Amino acid sequence: MTDVQTFRNGRTIAHLWTGILAGPLAWALDEGMSYVLVPHACSTGHYYVLHVMTALCLLIPAAAFLLAWRMYVITPPSSTEDGGDAGSRSHFMAIIGMASSALFFLAIIAEAIPRFILNPCD
């Protein structure tokens, strides 16, 4: 349990936003970079770079999930889903952060599946 004032300081707020935004940004990075790397993988035969890209990008939402979860556990027990205080708002942001990280973790996996089935030169 943490003082409500904690949820107004810049560091905590940065953690909460990281929880919400890091997952989708990692997914965007994975999709964009993988799309660019396909011709490179085909021409060099280094197919593993596509898998390395996915693995690295998966680390980001995983870390963001942990960060959001850490924020979630320190919100005051009095926090409610629609409360007007900073604790309740942080509780809301932490849950959205965990859900967003989990969702985009799965999105990255979904886009990783074709790499095991298709050939970059197809």
Place this chain on the structure above:
Amino acid sequence: MNPVDTKPIERSATDELLQLAETWREPPGFWGWFRCVHHQTIGKRYIVTAFIFFLLGGILAALMRMQLIRPENRFLGPDLYNQIFTMHGTTMMFLFAVPMMFEALAVYLVPLMVGTRNIAFPRLNAYSYYLYLFGAIMVWVALLTNTGPDAGWFSYVPLSGPGFAPGKRVDFWAQMITFTEVSALAVAVEIVVTVFKLRAPGMSLNRLPMMVWAETIVSFLVIFAMPAIMLSSSMLILDRLVSTHFFNPAEGGDALLYQHLFWFFGHPEVYIIFIPGLGIVSTIVATFSRRHIFGYMVLVLSLIATGFLGFGVWVHHMFATGIAGMGRSFFSAASMMISIPTTVQIFCWLATLWGGKLNIKLPLLWIFGFFFVLVMGGLTGVMLGVIPVDIQVHDTYFVVAHFHYVLIGGAVFPLFGGFYYWFPKITGRMLNHTLGNWHFWLFSIGFNMTFFPMHSLGLKGMPRRIYTYQPEMGWTTLNRIATFGAGLMFIAVLLFLINVFWSRRRGVVAGENPWGAGTLEWATSSPPPPYNFVELPTVNGREAVWDAAPNQPVVRGLRTDMREVLATNVLDADPDHKELMPEPTIWPFLAALATTFLFIASIFTPWGLVWGLFPVAVTMTGWFWPKGKDKVNQEIVEAEDAARA
């Protein structure tokens, strides 16, 4: 810092109210019309203008349907048909859907919903409206003078390049993009600042109304997506006017780059149109179920996820361009994933309806229509996300059917629901129920008659954009059904217009909150006064009206003799400081005129850009130069602050 006392008070004294009304009153008279900067006035102008372009786009659609009613018809020639289908798409996407779903609704509703007196940057708001209006008039004048764009609403190169599209037709299209995108970007900035800095105290991030969430997310989509189309249309016009070769493969350019840039904007644009519709649905479903929305957090997450995923699917518009198989598969996966958050939202709305006490009125009827039509469009969307299916039906009427189900289902059905819902707020009178019922049923039946047969036409191989076909193709009956359906839609919209004009004067008086709704726009009179709220409200829950305490505090301490609003902090909406809003002025109108001169002149000569900058610089300087009542107000406030210090 908390400069604002939030104690319950009695209603303000009459003289204070009169002063408040005088302070926020829009300037009267002919010239006053050009000086208005209040969000209600500009919002209503956006609504009316965008609806006029909806009617014009609809007339073009009716002309196309009349042409296709029978094979080898000579009602329209191929050249005119090209202009008409291009202008139909352009009008509906750039002049109706985005301005209506985003700019119009956000500008009118968001300040009321967050409990403030005006939108942030009100002069920019007026400027954005005039730019949109002038850009729209420009491209329609071009059409009426037989110089209408004719290369499709996305103007692909090389068809739209200098080699295949000589003349000025495509230049007008490209410059119309510049007008409307500058306008949308300006509104996006205003909405982001309004939502993050001008919310009523107590409206923390977890209490934002769903409609406000939707318009905020759309604002970010606009900010990140619109630059791509401005870039591509600017590069296109440079290729055409000053012989650059951005898209000319013969000189080292890349034609496919245009498609990438266009669709990096184009697909998020679908969500720019669609997400406000989702906000309308959440609002109406909660009101007419008479309960808080089920799964608020999940709905917010779904909107955020849709906003992000919308940026990762653009290549599905390019599956037929020969992109590598694995590259396409990433976007195929994303295209299927994006149906998940929408599906989740549909379940949340059904759960809200299931557990609520239903009050089935016209707005909810349109939402029921939305469920049916959108699910149909969503299912064909998943089909099109599958690469082999997409390649098979690419550029056929199957695609036309799909995107009309999605866009009319996802935007126009909720929009009509929204019209019936907010018309009493805007005008103070209810729309007629009987005419409204006829409107709904004729439109729904007409819509399905028009677009359902197009799935079949597409599967039978009828390509998009053809101006006629041979009788032996076997497409006649389905085309005839589609044209009759379009006729029904036309009659339905006509009934709606009659209803609006009749109810505007003779409709039942609505009262403050005729639906018993919970969001803040219903906490003031209908229509709202020019200052929006007598005292700025505070918020005690997600549905501010429903959750208000018996003696809910109000904000005190704002001046009534100046256009002052309360600025709050970003996350928790705690009172932060008082902010002066600018007074009405003609400078945004003049600046928009100067910008219009610059944009149009540069179509005819590159020197237009140079000469056009001078009037823009003069009008912008006039706009920002401290003077008149704004300067006096600022000096008074600064002197008072100094005295207090």
